[in-house]
Amino acid sequence: MSESVLRYAQVWEDADELAEALDVSPGDRVLSIGSAGDNALALLLDDPAEVVAVDLNPTQIAALSLRVAAFRTLTHAELLELVGSTESTRREQLYAACRPALDAEAQHYWDRRTEAIVQGIGGAGSLERFFALFRRWIVPLAHPRRRVERLLSGGPSAEERLAWYDAQWDTRRWRLLFTVATSRAVLGRARYSTAFSQVEGGIAEVLLETVRRASTATDPTENAYLQWVMTGTHRSALPRYLRPEAFDSIRDRLDRLSWRLGSLDDALRAGPYDAFNLSDVFEYLDPAAADGLFGRIAAAARPGARLAYWNVLAERQPSPALRSRLRRLNDLSDRLHAVARAPFYRAFHVDEVA
Numbered sequence: 641m642s643e644s645v646l647r648y649a650q651v652w653e654d655a656d657e658l659a660e661a662l663d664v665s666p667g668d669r670v671l672s673i674g675s676a677g678d679n680a681l682a683l684l685l686d687d688p689a690e691v692v693a694v695d696l697n698p699t700q701i702a703a704l705s706l707r708v709a710a711f712r713t714l715t716h717a718e719l720l721e722l723v724g725s726t727e728s729t730r731r732e733q734l735y736a737a738c739r740p741a742l743d744a745e746a747q748h749y750w751d752r753r754t755e756a757i758v759q760g761i762g763g764a765g766s767l768e769r770f771f772a773l774f775r776r777w778i779v780p781l782a783h784p785r786r787r788v789e790r791l792l793s794g795g796p797s798a799e800e801r802l803a804w805y806d807a808q809w810d811t812r813r814w815r816l817l818f819t820v821a822t823s824r825a826v827l828g829r830a831r832y833s834t835a836f837s838q839v840e841g842g843i844a845e846v847l848l849e850t851v852r853r854a855s856t857a858t859d860p861t862e863n864a865y866l867q868w869v870m871t872g873t874h875r876s877a878l879p880r881y882l883r884p885e886a887f888d889s890i891r892d893r894l895d896r897l898s899w900r901l902g903s904l905d906d907a908l909r910a911g912p913y914d915a916f917n918l919s920d921v922f923e924y925l926d927p928a929a930a931d932g933l934f935g936r937i938a939a940a941a942r943p944g945a946r947l948a949y950w951n952v953l954a955e956r957q958p959s960p961a962l963r964s965r966l967r968r969l970n971d972l973s974d975r976l977h978a979v980a981r982a983p984f985y986r987a988f989h990v991d992e993v994a
Contacts, residue, residue: 648703661973672693675919677703703761714734790804790808904921
């Protein structure tokens, strides 16, 4: 199956959480869902022998390809401009510098999207456009600008942040407007039409709680994901792959990253692997299909390999029948989820292959 729409111009799963979960060692082979490429690139910081990124959607491959070309071609400051993390009036020129390092398919895709490049490629996806509408129309109706700034300024402790959030942010108006904005119809257009095919019950209540946790459990001044949702840029924090100290290491290891257009099963046949970044792929599968995929992943893993994956709305874990092969690392999973910065996920799972 192919997709003509760029769904995600950024990866919205916390790369710091992922890195600690997978604990990649030098020499490891890692299989990663491609998405926009942020976390596949971030995993290079852990010195693996190889990272293989896979995605069904050719436009996601184009997003990853442009990031790789930018690392090869631009300075760190220029990379931040191109993504949209910092202001710029020269993004077309920066893209022109990257273009020769792109393959023909990626050139064809980005050559037709001048407006997306001018605005910053990190805002080019349908989910990011949803965030732009959310902060333009929903947030101002719920909260004055000074209250948004107060949210993003954080506080000295998680307890104080939570107390302020519950008293000042989590109002009846906020909850009502948020519920309207996160209906199945609206979010289905921002993600996939089948995104909620396996979801039972309401969406808003779950997402309201995940936003509350991400806004208070960690300092918002260090939360790049929350900052982008609320402001459309990175202010005082950056995702792992964009940090200044990461730039040279990632650029030096780009030849260890490969990507392919195709299914996860196609990539599994090129195993074995030592670590798996699986995003939220199980969300879209019924329990039996998810269990089958868990089994095929275990078969493509070396002993001791780790799987990291997120649940947004649909609860998915290996069935008891697979627990002799896949063991959830409960303490690690729950500890990392409790302080995750990405504001969308109800659960995070780290499984280890027996």
